[in-house]
Amino acid sequence: MANSKYEYVKREFEFHRHLPASNWIVVRIDGCHFHRFSELHAFEKPNDDRALRLMNACATSMLEKFPDIVIAYGVSDEYSFVFQEKTELYQRDERLIISSCSSCFTSFYMMKWKEYFPSKELVQPPHFQVEVSCYPEPRIVCDYLSRRQSECHNRNQYTTCFWMLVKSGEGENKAKEILKDTLPKDKNELLFQRFQMNYNNEPAMFRKGSCAYRQKVEASEDERWDVAVAHVDMGPHFWAKHSYVFDRR
Amino acid sequence: MANSKYEYVKREFEFHRHLPASNWIVVRIDGCHFHRFSELHAFEKPNDDRALRLMNACATSMLEKFPDIVIAYGVSDEYSFVFQEKTELYQRDERLIISSCSSCFTSFYMMKWKEYFPSKELVQPPHFQVEVSCYPEPRIVCDYLSRRQSECHNRNQYTTCFWMLVKSGEGENKAKEILKDTLPKDKNELLFQRFQMNYNNEPAMFRKGSCAYRQKVEASEDERWDVAVAHVDMGPHFWAKHSYVFDRR
Amino acid sequence: MANSKYEYVKREFEFHRHLPASNWIVVRIDGCHFHRFSELHAFEKPNDDRALRLMNACATSMLEKFPDIVIAYGVSDEYSFVFQEKTELYQRDERLIISSCSSCFTSFYMMKWKEYFPSKELVQPPHFQVEVSCYPEPRIVCDYLSRRQSECHNRNQYTTCFWMLVKSGEGENKAKEILKDTLPKDKNELLFQRFQMNYNNEPAMFRKGSCAYRQKVEASEDERWDVAVAHVDMGPHFWAKHSYVFDRR
Amino acid sequence: MANSKYEYVKREFEFHRHLPASNWIVVRIDGCHFHRFSELHAFEKPNDDRALRLMNACATSMLEKFPDIVIAYGVSDEYSFVFQEKTELYQRDERLIISSCSSCFTSFYMMKWKEYFPSKELVQPPHFQVEVSCYPEPRIVCDYLSRRQSECHNRNQYTTCFWMLVKSGEGENKAKEILKDTLPKDKNELLFQRFQMNYNNEPAMFRKGSCAYRQKVEASEDERWDVAVAHVDMGPHFWAKHSYVFDRR
Numbered sequence: 002m003a004n005s006k007y008e009y010v011k012r013e014f015e016f017h018r019h020l021p022a023s024n025w026i027v028v029r030i031d032g033c034h035f036h037r038f039s040e041l042h043a044f045e046k047p048n049d050d051r052a053l054r055l056m057n058a059c060a061t062s063m064l065e066k067f068p069d070i071v072i073a074y075g076v077s078d079e080y081s082f083v084f085q086e087k088t089e090l091y092q093r094d095e096r097l098i099i100s101s102c103s104s105c106f107t108s109f110y111m112m113k114w115k116e117y118f119p120s121k122e123l124v125q126p127p128h129f130q131v132e133v134s135c136y137p138e139p140r141i142v143c144d145y146l147s148r149r150q151s152e153c154h155n156r157n158q159y160t161t162c163f164w165m166l167v168k169s170g171e172g173e174n175k176a177k178e179i180l181k182d183t184l185p186k187d188k189n190e191l192l193f194q195r196f197q198m199n200y201n202n203e204p205a206m207f208r209k210g211s212c213a214y215r216q217k218v219e220a221s222e223d224e225r226w227d228v229a230v231a232h233v234d235m236g237p238h239f240w241a242k243h244s245y246v247f248d249r250r
Numbered sequence: 251m252a253n254s255k256y257e258y259v260k261r262e263f264e265f266h267r268h269l270p271a272s273n274w275i276v277v278r279i280d281g282c283h284f285h286r287f288s289e290l291h292a293f294e295k296p297n298d299d300r301a302l303r304l305m306n307a308c309a310t311s312m313l314e315k316f317p318d319i320v321i322a323y324g325v326s327d328e329y330s331f332v333f334q335e336k337t338e339l340y341q342r343d344e345r346l347i348i349s350s351c352s353s354c355f356t357s358f359y360m361m362k363w364k365e366y367f368p369s370k371e372l373v374q375p376p377h378f379q380v381e382v383s384c385y386p387e388p389r390i391v392c393d394y395l396s397r398r399q400s401e402c403h404n405r406n407q408y409t410t411c412f413w414m415l416v417k418s419g420e421g422e423n424k425a426k427e428i429l430k431d432t433l434p435k436d437k438n439e440l441l442f443q444r445f446q447m448n449y450n451n452e453p454a455m456f457r458k459g460s461c462a463y464r465q466k467v468e469a470s471e472d473e474r475w476d477v478a479v480a481h482v483d484m485g486p487h488f489w490a491k492h493s494y495v496f497d498r499r
Numbered sequence: 500m501a502n503s504k505y506e507y508v509k510r511e512f513e514f515h516r517h518l519p520a521s522n523w524i525v526v527r528i529d530g531c532h533f534h535r536f537s538e539l540h541a542f543e544k545p546n547d548d549r550a551l552r553l554m555n556a557c558a559t560s561m562l563e564k565f566p567d568i569v570i571a572y573g574v575s576d577e578y579s580f581v582f583q584e585k586t587e588l589y590q591r592d593e594r595l596i597i598s599s600c601s602s603c604f605t606s607f608y609m610m611k612w613k614e615y616f617p618s619k620e621l622v623q624p625p626h627f628q629v630e631v632s633c634y635p636e637p638r639i640v641c642d643y644l645s646r647r648q649s650e651c652h653n654r655n656q657y658t659t660c661f662w663m664l665v666k667s668g669e670g671e672n673k674a675k676e677i678l679k680d681t682l683p684k685d686k687n688e689l690l691f692q693r694f695q696m697n698y699n700n701e702p703a704m705f706r707k708g709s710c711a712y713r714q715k716v717e718a719s720e721d722e723r724w725d726v727a728v729a730h731v732d733m734g735p736h737f738w739a740k741h742s743y744v745f746d747r748r
Numbered sequence: 749m750a751n752s753k754y755e756y757v758k759r760e761f762e763f764h765r766h767l768p769a770s771n772w773i774v775v776r777i778d779g780c781h782f783h784r785f786s787e788l789h790a791f792e793k794p795n796d797d798r799a800l801r802l803m804n805a806c807a808t809s810m811l812e813k814f815p816d817i818v819i820a821y822g823v824s825d826e827y828s829f830v831f832q833e834k835t836e837l838y839q840r841d842e843r844l845i846i847s848s849c850s851s852c853f854t855s856f857y858m859m860k861w862k863e864y865f866p867s868k869e870l871v872q873p874p875h876f877q878v879e880v881s882c883y884p885e886p887r888i889v890c891d892y893l894s895r896r897q898s899e900c901h902n903r904n905q906y907t908t909c910f911w912m913l914v915k916s917g918e919g920e921n922k923a924k925e926i927l928k929d930t931l932p933k934d935k936n937e938l939l940f941q942r943f944q945m946n947y948n949n950e951p952a953m954f955r956k957g958s959c960a961y962r963q964k965v966e967a968s969e970d971e972r973w974d975v976a977v978a979h980v981d982m983g984p985h986f987w988a989k990h991s992y993v994f995d996r997r
Binding site: 504505506507508509512513528531593594595597598599600601602603604605606607609610621624625626627628629630631632633634639642643645646649 | 757848850852858859873878879892
């Protein structure tokens with residue numbers, strides 16, 4: 002074959018990396034330069050309801066496309082997908098998993114854009130990046146998800162204060178200064194005293210992020226599952242109710 | 251911090267893999283289930299001129315977005331991008347390079363779709379996968395590109411014969427049988443004898459694929475470069491003329 | 500510094516690979532060209548009692564040197580060491596773990612040689628190789644050990660038959676032919692019929708290999724542990740009795 | 749097979765990592781806790797001539813055992829071995845290369861001990877560790893070697909001063925204080941002023957380390973190569989004379 006003298010470029014230089022067996026695979030997708038992307042498309046501050054629901058719709062499509070995703074959690078422009086321990090998706094080839102998730106999520110985002118922003122043209126292509134981690138036990142996956150949710154809480158409380166201050170006339174630097182070194186309870190107090198806002202009444206999607214998981218369709222005769230999206234604490238109560246998520250298949 | 255007890259999920263389980271220094275990085279993007287995607291969107295067989303020009307437009311956007319891509323080569327639903335030896339893109343982090351290229355290419359494909367298929371709605375999200383290889387010397391990168399081009403030649407000659415036979419009334423299985431074990435010259439002869447087609451007169455884009463590279467803008471006073479797309483043999487003649495491709499350090 | 504212009508060789512090219520957290524690390528040491536080594540030093544066939552006891556003594560020294568080894572299993576010229584799930588030995592750096600185990604085991608082997616072969620000079624340096632695997636659960640570590648022990652059984656039964664046949668006058672090729680495709684019970688039968696040997700009466704160290712683990716020193720007032728070596732089945736009975744081996748520390 | 753149910757522990761969990769093709773492989777062996785080892789065996793300070801010559805003898809044995817080592821450089825208790833770019837040793841399997849080099853070097857060290865320390869018993873097993881790096885070009889290998897040699901110079905000049913001061917009656921802390929922040933020329937001056945020692949007259953093996961490489965045997969009719977050990981600057985002059993080192997493909 003004319004081609005055979007070039008065979009070595011594949012044989013010697015192409016390696017496949019497989020993620021370790023019997024580990025839960027967490028794929029985290031993250032928007033790249035989304036600060037600018039959100040300004041270009043005039044997202045509302047600090048949270049844009051449509052943009053978040055668009056992210057949730059993409060996550061739902063991901064769970065529908067990849068049956069081995071058992072749960073997903075998203076906040077702002079990021080979403081984490083947990084693949085079940087035994088998944089053989091692409092023979093656990095790291096590069097194919099990363100690039101497929103990155104490409105599919107981007108595709109879904111653009112396909113669904115019009116549904117959530119019917120009067121707004123996409124003027125810049127969205128761009129996502131992906132990281133991947135492997136966790137040997139459900140307990141550690143839960144800690145991972147708690148970590149994301151705890152960051153969501155801290156970040157959202159901060160940005161809520163920041164934008165309330167800015168909208169009330171403070172400059173951005175002044176707002177940062179006011180918030181420097183404040184504790185969570187200080188921020189709640191600030192919102193209440195200055196703006197008569199009870200932070201705990203803010204929409205749960207903003208405060209707790211979004212969790213997408215499978216649930217049995219109640220009325221169905223044969224066993225059917227669909228994807229639910231909820232804005233709840235992923236603590237002991239949640240896991241007691243959804244323990245099936247980590248059940249081996 | 252409330253978050254600190256979850257810190258270990260990051261510290262102990264997130265590793266960054268960096269591609270080896272002083273190596274040319276080749277990122278190959280490949281359509282996933284594009285057989286079905288091309289049927290759904292009624293691409294012409296064996297080659298759809300608009301679909302190929304759409305791929306080339308995406309490649310051009312990639313070269314514009316990533317200044318460290320020195321050359322790219324595409325055929326059918328795949329495209330290979332060569333990043334220069336010293337690139338510090340994402341500190342050579344393998345996962346960020348793979349997921350970014352995968353996401354950006356997908357984004358470009360969807361943004362430009364309407365331009366090349368103005369009367370056709372996208373009915374399925376396109377999905378690409380990415381592989382990556384590292385080559386320590388330009389000579390091996392050239393061999394890699396020659397390998398892709400040699401495969402392009404073999405594959406295109408085969409599918410040209412196949413579709414001519416099918417369009418002339420042979421069943422798909424019969425067509426495969428006729429072509430089994432034929433040599434390149436047999437296929438040329440078949441096309442000529444049976445269909446009065448001279449394979450070498452087929453469009454160069456179909457036979458040789460597409461090569462995207464930077465070239466100096468002639469008339470410009472200050473040094474300016476734009477991206478050219480050509481359908482040529484990437485042999486000694488090409489490299490003699492474009493030796494600068496591997497000299498940009 | 501005069502040295503600083505060479506700094507990049509370290510910064511850009513030295514990567515550290517860390518074994519995944521919360522996984523049991525199994526380091527398997529294997530003699531290299533030990534067929535020849537055993538001939539040069541006139542080891543008895545099929546099993547040399549002194550050579551096996553030397554291996555066990557080296558394993559004991561390994562458990563004494565590395566407190567994170569929880570159990571080890573050896574047969575012929577190989578030994579597997581299980582490091583506990585949470586070990587921070589060399590920060591789980593793969594290369595340092597591999598090279599240290601390889602060097603230390605070699606060192607112990609040579610230091611102890613005279614004790615087991617007092618009248619035989621070492622005439623060739625012994626040479627060991629190491630592989631490493633990570634297992635997320637004790638259950639899989641047990642399966643790994645069962646696999647090694649099952650191979651020990653098959654291999655030892657075969658070589659026992661082979662050497663009995665050879666010593667009785669059959670040529671080596673003839674012996675191989677006689678044993679081809681025989682089942683375990685055929686081999687037991689052959690030993691009994693032809694040589695009046697009951698395989699199950701052969702020394703347990705030959706049939707079951709050697710298992711090195713920590714056990715509490717009975718008489719001690721304060722809690723003290725030493726290393727025991729036993730030749731037993733590592734099945735449910737063994738694990739019930741030694742369940743502490745996998746207890747988290 | 750009884751064994752087949754355990755097969756998965758190998759199939760799913762044993763991965764082989766191959767070092768990238770067309771790269772020079774540098775294996776660096778380093779003594780572990782050699783400070784204590786050298787005290788236990790009463791090595792002379794700051795340099796023990798016999799201990800260094802023992803290291804050089806081991807390096808020579810390594811070059812004899814592994815024909816793909818093209819050059820080696822050693823100082824104190826470390827030695828770096830450069831394997832040629834195309835080596836197929838153990839199919840470039842990282843773990844086998846690391847563990848073999850670590851085991852063989854340890855073996856040689858113990859085998860040759862008596863030759864260099866005839867009246868001293870080995871009272872502690874020596875223990876080495878190994879790191880590995882890949883360099884795509886000879887130029888970078890040379891920079892790596894220069895870096896090691898530059899460190900040798902700095903370290904040896906420092907320890908020479910330190911031990912002269914200590915032997916002259918200064919405490920160890922006082923000696924460190926005197927040397928703090930001194931430049932190389934300050935140290936030369938100190939040795940000359942205080943001890944009438946011209947540092948440049950110290951043995952080259954101490955100041956420049958040891959370089960082991962192959963050289964053609966002059967008188968031989970058929971082409972024969974043996975291993976030379978020299979104590980020279982590995983600068984342009986050296987490489988001009990030994991350019992063949994990087995030409996053996």
